Amino acid sequence: MTDNVTTYLLRGVRPLGGDAVDVLLSDGVIAAIEAPGTARADGGVVVIDATDQVLLPGLVDLHTHLREPGREDAETVESGTRAAAAGGFTAVHAMANTTPVADTAGVVEQVWRLGQDAGWVDVHPVGAVTVGLGGEHLAELGAMAESKARVRVFSDDGKCVHDPVLMRRALEYVKAFDGVVAQHAQEPRLTQGSQMHEGVVSAEIGLAGWPAVAEEAIIARDVLLAEHVGSRLHVCHLSTRGSVEIVRWAKSRGIDVTAEVTPHHLALTDELARGYDPTFKVNPPLRTADDVEAVREGLADGTIDIVATDHAPHPVEDKDCEWAAAAFGMTGLETALSVVQQAMVDTGRMTWADVARVLSANPARIGRIDAEHGRPIAVGEPATLALVDPAAIRVVDGGAQQTASVNTPFRGRTLPGRVTATFLRGRATVLDGSPVEPAGTRGGR
Amino acid sequence: MRHLLSAADLSREDAIRLLDTAAQMAATQSREIKKLPTLRGRTVVNLFFEDSTRTRISFETAAKRLSADVINFSAKGSSVSKGESLKDTALTLHSMGADAVVVRHWASGAPYQLAHSGWLGTVDSPVAVLNAGDGTHQHPTQALLDAFTIRRHLVGRAGGAGRDGVGKDLTGLKVAIVGDVLHSRVARSNVNLLHTLGAEVTLVAPPTLLPVGVESWTCATSYDLDATLTGWCPDAVMMLRVQRERMSGGSGAFLPSPQEYSRRYGLDKRRLGALPDHAIVMHPGPMNRGLEISAQAADSDRSVIVEQVANGVAVRMAALYLLLAGGSSAEGTSL
Structure with missing residues (x-):
C-alpha cells in the first residue's frame, strides 16, 4: 500500500x-x-x-469494538476505523464480541481483511478466549494465532473468564505463541443485574450496584495465577483505587502484568448517573472521584501501562430508553487523546512523551505489533x-x-x-x- | 411544582402545602357528594408498566373525584424485552392530549426520563409527570400519605394544633422504618420527606437489606428491632413488605429463612406491647401477615393501615390539583 x-x-x-x-x-x-x-x-x-x-507516533488502541460482523447498525469496520484515524490512531485491536464471535480463524481473518479493505488503520483482531464467549471451552487460540490475522491478544471482553481453571489454562496456552490474555475483570455473581457503581449514588437513585470488589477480586486472582504459571496478563479497563493498588503490588513482585484505563474512567464519575441518561451507562461503571484520582495517579506512575478507548458504539434505540434497559458502553476513539490531554497533560501530571508511551508504544508492545507501531520518532x-x-x-x-x-x-x-x-x-x-x-x-x- | 418525581425534590413549604391541601381534600370526602369540578375537561393518564392495582385505583379515584377524565394504560412487560418503548408510549400519550401522566415503572428513573426527555411535550412545557413508584427509587405520594397520616395522628391530636395538624411539620417525631430498605422505594421516599419535615428516622433491617451507601442518608440505621423499639421509643413504626423471593437461594440469599426474619424483624404481639402508648403502626401494603407483621399488630387499635389507604386518595387529589390547577394555593378556591 x-x-x-x-x-x-x-x-x-x-x-x-x-x-x-x-x-x-x-x-x-x-x-x-x-x-x-x-x-x-x-x-x-x-x-x-x-x-x-x-x-506523536500513531496511536494504538488495544480495546476497540468495531461491531462488524453482526451489528453494522452500530458500527462497521470502515466507519470505526475512519473514526480511529480521525482520533490519531494508526492501529486498533478489534474486540471479539461480534456476531458471530471472533473465536475461529475464519472470523478473525474476515475482520482483518475488512480492515485491510478499509485502509484507515491497521486492524488487529482480538480472538475470543472461549468458544462463543461462553466461558466453558477454550477457543482454537492456536489457529487464530497462525491465521493471516496473526492474533496475539485474546479476550472474552464483555464477559469475564471467571472459571479459574479455564483462566489458568488460557494463560498457559498462549505462551506457545507469545500471546496475552486480556481479562475483563468482573465477578459475575457479584454483579448480577448490576447497573452502576455501588455506592452513595446508587443507594440514593435506586439502581443495582456493581461493587468495586467484583473487579478487584478477579484482578487479584488473575495476577496470582499469572505468577504461578509464569504467563503475561493484561487487565482491561481497570476502574477502581483497589485495582490500581493490586496491580502496583503485583508489579512490585515482578508479575508480568499490564493494565489499561479508559479515557472515561480518567474523567467521569458516577454522579453523572443521577440524570438517568444511559449515555453514561458503561461497564465497568463510572466510579467515584477518588477512583478517578487513583487511576490518574496509577497512569502517571506507570502502574497503569496504557490508555485504551473501549470504544463501544450503540444505535440510538439502545440508549434512548430506560437506564436498566439500555446497553452498556460509550464511544471514545475521537475523544481519547483530548481527554488524556485534559486529565494528564494540561494538569502537569504527564508529558507528551508519556502520552506517546501510554497511547502508542506500550499498547503496541503488549499487542506485539511494535515492529510497525509505537516506534520512536527518528x-x-x-x-x-x-x-x-x-x-x-x-x-x-x-x-x-x-x-x-x-x-x-x-x-x-x-x-x-x-x-x-x-x-x-x-x-x-x-x-x-x-x-x-x-x-x-x-x-x- | 411542575412534576412530582421524588420526595427529595420537595421543600418543607412544598410538602406542607401538599399536606394542607390534602387535608382540605379529605374534608370534602366526608360529604355526601364527593366529586369536585376542579379538573373538569382535563385528562389524566395512568401509565402502568408494572402491576399495582391498589396504587392505580387510588390515583384513578383521586382523578375522578376531581372530575378529570381518566385513561388507564397498562404497558405491562416487566423485562427488558418489552414491546413498545417508553419513548413511543410517551409520544403516543402526548399526541392524544394528556394533561398529566401518572407513571408506575419497574425501572428506576423512568418517570424522571419522561419528565426531562422532551418525549411528553417540549422540555419547556412538558406534560406533568407524577411518579407512582419507579423501580427501587421513589414513591413520593406514598411518603406524602404516610406523612399525612402521621401528622393527623401525632401532631393534630397531641400538639393542640387544629384538626389534622394543618400548617405544621413533624418536628420532634421519631419514625422507625423496618424491613427491606435495599429494594424499597417507600423507604427512600420516606427518609427524604420525613427529614424535610423535621422528623427523625431510624431504618431497621438486617445488614443484607440495607444498601451500601446508606451511611450518607439523613437517618440512623439499626440491625436490632428490639433495641430500637425499647431504647429509642419511636412514635410511629412503619413495616415494609418483604418479598419471599429475597429469601435464601439463587441470586437472593438475603435472608436465611422467613421464620428467622419474622423472629428478628417481625412486628409481633410482644413487640407491639413494647411500643409507647401513643405510637402508631403503619404498613404501605400489601401485607404479608405472619411475616413482617402479625395479625395482632395489623388489626390492633394502633394500626392506621386502613386509614393510610383512605389518606392516599386525598394526597393524590392534592398532588393532581396542585400540578394541574395552576399551582396556586387551594385556599380561596371552592373545594
Whole structure:
C-alpha cells in the first residue's frame, strides 16, 4: 500500500512536545529531521505548517469494538476505523464480541481483511478466549494465532473468564505463541443485574450496584495465577483505587502484568448517573472521584501501562430508553487523546512523551505489533504518526463524529486538542483535521 | 411544582402545602357528594408498566373525584424485552392530549426520563409527570400519605394544633422504618420527606437489606428491632413488605429463612406491647401477615393501615390539583 504516497514536510513541529524541527516523510518513512525552517521543500513536496503542533507516533488502541460482523447498525469496520484515524490512531485491536464471535480463524481473518479493505488503520483482531464467549471451552487460540490475522491478544471482553481453571489454562496456552490474555475483570455473581457503581449514588437513585470488589477480586486472582504459571496478563479497563493498588503490588513482585484505563474512567464519575441518561451507562461503571484520582495517579506512575478507548458504539434505540434497559458502553476513539490531554497533560501530571508511551508504544508492545507501531520518532522509522494541535479547543458533537454512533459521554463538553493529521506508513489518512479517503481501496462500501 | 418525581425534590413549604391541601381534600370526602369540578375537561393518564392495582385505583379515584377524565394504560412487560418503548408510549400519550401522566415503572428513573426527555411535550412545557413508584427509587405520594397520616395522628391530636395538624411539620417525631430498605422505594421516599419535615428516622433491617451507601442518608440505621423499639421509643413504626423471593437461594440469599426474619424483624404481639402508648403502626401494603407483621399488630387499635389507604386518595387529589390547577394555593378556591 505504498502507492499514492506523497512526500510531506512538517515545518516547525515538536516531536513528543520537544523542540521544534522540520520532519520530512518520504517513501513511507521518516526521511529527515532537520533544524526548523531549514529543510528544503522540493517540487511535489506537500508542506504542512505544523508550528506549535505536537508530533506523536500513531496511536494504538488495544480495546476497540468495531461491531462488524453482526451489528453494522452500530458500527462497521470502515466507519470505526475512519473514526480511529480521525482520533490519531494508526492501529486498533478489534474486540471479539461480534456476531458471530471472533473465536475461529475464519472470523478473525474476515475482520482483518475488512480492515485491510478499509485502509484507515491497521486492524488487529482480538480472538475470543472461549468458544462463543461462553466461558466453558477454550477457543482454537492456536489457529487464530497462525491465521493471516496473526492474533496475539485474546479476550472474552464483555464477559469475564471467571472459571479459574479455564483462566489458568488460557494463560498457559498462549505462551506457545507469545500471546496475552486480556481479562475483563468482573465477578459475575457479584454483579448480577448490576447497573452502576455501588455506592452513595446508587443507594440514593435506586439502581443495582456493581461493587468495586467484583473487579478487584478477579484482578487479584488473575495476577496470582499469572505468577504461578509464569504467563503475561493484561487487565482491561481497570476502574477502581483497589485495582490500581493490586496491580502496583503485583508489579512490585515482578508479575508480568499490564493494565489499561479508559479515557472515561480518567474523567467521569458516577454522579453523572443521577440524570438517568444511559449515555453514561458503561461497564465497568463510572466510579467515584477518588477512583478517578487513583487511576490518574496509577497512569502517571506507570502502574497503569496504557490508555485504551473501549470504544463501544450503540444505535440510538439502545440508549434512548430506560437506564436498566439500555446497553452498556460509550464511544471514545475521537475523544481519547483530548481527554488524556485534559486529565494528564494540561494538569502537569504527564508529558507528551508519556502520552506517546501510554497511547502508542506500550499498547503496541503488549499487542506485539511494535515492529510497525509505537516506534520512536527518528530517521528511518515508519512514517506512522499523529499530528496534534494542543492549543485547539473544541466542543464535542456526537453527530459530527466519524463513528456511526452518537453515544459519546463528552457530548457538549469543551475539550482541548485536535488531531490535525494522521499518517499510516507515509500516507495521510487525516489532513487538516478531516479524513482523507484511501485512494482506490474502497469504492462503494 | 411542575412534576412530582421524588420526595427529595420537595421543600418543607412544598410538602406542607401538599399536606394542607390534602387535608382540605379529605374534608370534602366526608360529604355526601364527593366529586369536585376542579379538573373538569382535563385528562389524566395512568401509565402502568408494572402491576399495582391498589396504587392505580387510588390515583384513578383521586382523578375522578376531581372530575378529570381518566385513561388507564397498562404497558405491562416487566423485562427488558418489552414491546413498545417508553419513548413511543410517551409520544403516543402526548399526541392524544394528556394533561398529566401518572407513571408506575419497574425501572428506576423512568418517570424522571419522561419528565426531562422532551418525549411528553417540549422540555419547556412538558406534560406533568407524577411518579407512582419507579423501580427501587421513589414513591413520593406514598411518603406524602404516610406523612399525612402521621401528622393527623401525632401532631393534630397531641400538639393542640387544629384538626389534622394543618400548617405544621413533624418536628420532634421519631419514625422507625423496618424491613427491606435495599429494594424499597417507600423507604427512600420516606427518609427524604420525613427529614424535610423535621422528623427523625431510624431504618431497621438486617445488614443484607440495607444498601451500601446508606451511611450518607439523613437517618440512623439499626440491625436490632428490639433495641430500637425499647431504647429509642419511636412514635410511629412503619413495616415494609418483604418479598419471599429475597429469601435464601439463587441470586437472593438475603435472608436465611422467613421464620428467622419474622423472629428478628417481625412486628409481633410482644413487640407491639413494647411500643409507647401513643405510637402508631403503619404498613404501605400489601401485607404479608405472619411475616413482617402479625395479625395482632395489623388489626390492633394502633394500626392506621386502613386509614393510610383512605389518606392516599386525598394526597393524590392534592398532588393532581396542585400540578394541574395552576399551582396556586387551594385556599380561596371552592373545594
